[in-house]
Amino acid sequence: MRSSTWSGRRLFLSWLSAAVADGLRDPHAMIAQVPVLALGPGTGLLARAAGAAVGSRPDPAAVRPPVELTRAAGSDPLFAGATPPSAGLPPARDPLELPAGAVVLASCDGYPEQAFRLGASAWGVRFLPQELPPDPWAEQLLGRFATLVAARAEHTATRAFFTRRADAWEERFAHQAPAYEAAVARLRLAPGGRAVDLGCGTGRAMPALRAQVGPDGHVLGVDLTPAMLTAAARHGRTRHGYLVAADCTRLPLPRASVDGIFSAGLLDHLPDPSAALREWAAGRTARHGRSLDTDDLLAEGNLRRALETAGWHLAEYEDAAGHFLARAVPRS
Structure with missing residues (x-):
């Protein structure tokens, strides 16, 4: 049953990557606080949409320190109350300069920007690539994001409608x-x-x-x-x-x-x-x-x-x- 659930999650991730790419081409999306969750390579697209500089050469070091949630994660709408990330999740090792105002939510030694929030409703999680074996923490995060999207659906629709007309x-x-x-x-x-x-x-x-x-x-x-x-x-x-x-x-x-x-x-x-x-x-x-x-x-x-x-x-x-x-x- 878990394998079937993860297959559905993975299909969702593939769809999400395309949706993020399409949605961020619209400059009104982030202004309207449409919830966005970017994973793995999609985080670079999210950061660029917000004006950040994204590197292209990963660090070849073999050491992979564990990813840990930051103190800011404790009050974040998506991460608050989440359990620590699974020990086997590998950190991202390519350079990423976040724009001013970004909130770092997960970090590790040597690679500080493992997860972040931009504004009130856009999240990037760099240590969760699209192709993953079943992982409880990843499933938990996707479930929390789905709950957040549902809870904000009405406000999102209102903001999206009026932002274009403001x-x-x-x-x-x-x-x-x-x-x-x-x-x-x-x-x-x-x-x-x-x-x-x-x-x-x-x-x-x-x-x-x-x-x-x-x-x-x-x-x-x-x-x-x-x-x-x-x-x-x-x-x-x-x-x-x-x-x-x-x-x-x-x-x-x-x-x-x-x-x-x-x-x-x-x-x-x-x-x-x-x-x-x-x-x-x-x-x-x-x-x-x-x-x-x-x-x-x-x-x-x-x-x-x-x-x-x-x-x-x-x-x-x-x-x-x-x-x-x-x-x-x-x-x-």
Whole structure:
């Protein structure tokens, strides 16, 4: 049974090598934090994609010191909790200069870069070539990577979708600025207040939020996609508040720490809107003329029930020809 399992793993490794080669030709892949695991010779491709210099002459020395995990591996999303590598796994002996910011996760005497992480989601393991006999540690690593990919699948899909569109997002939706300003006005924030723009994209609501809370207030723009936040900074949104990369359903904020939360085009794209509503209420704009049906989360009755269940009261609901807006307040 184990031999059959390893055959499947080896087929997966062959496919993975080709997938890494194709995926890294797309400059958006690493920016979007698509999980990548490169093994053996594939690690050179990964390092080159990140701007590293890769040598081509292996050290002919016969001595093969054991590979050991570094201290950084203990807090790595993929390596944390992993057992020590099998003693028989041979270290890579060709030169490799990692780019700045790389985290070394496995090392050995004389050959320090045996495994590494680039950014938040790309790993290279140099001492696992594609052609291996069955090895428990290698199987463990592949299983852990498969689990990580599954756990991040939804975030990966979101980032991949929006990363490609981030550069043109501001210009494409510039016409919505008046609607955003009108929706923010409905929040009725007081000077000195604390406001959050969830799913902020390029931060188009942040200027209006800043205008409401004034110079003594606080504005936070939260988005899951780093490329969107980069575009927001490029458009000067850091003049109006802070930008944070985070999941809007798991906000890095203490309870009752903000006075108003704005979101546009976000709630009906979340996998668990009720979980989100337990943390925040929404002021929304621009349904783009899309009609509502009885199953639509944003139909008045459905939205009201979802908000009430999550501890909110639907104070305003407008589905006009030119805009859609819902304003919720905490239920007393």
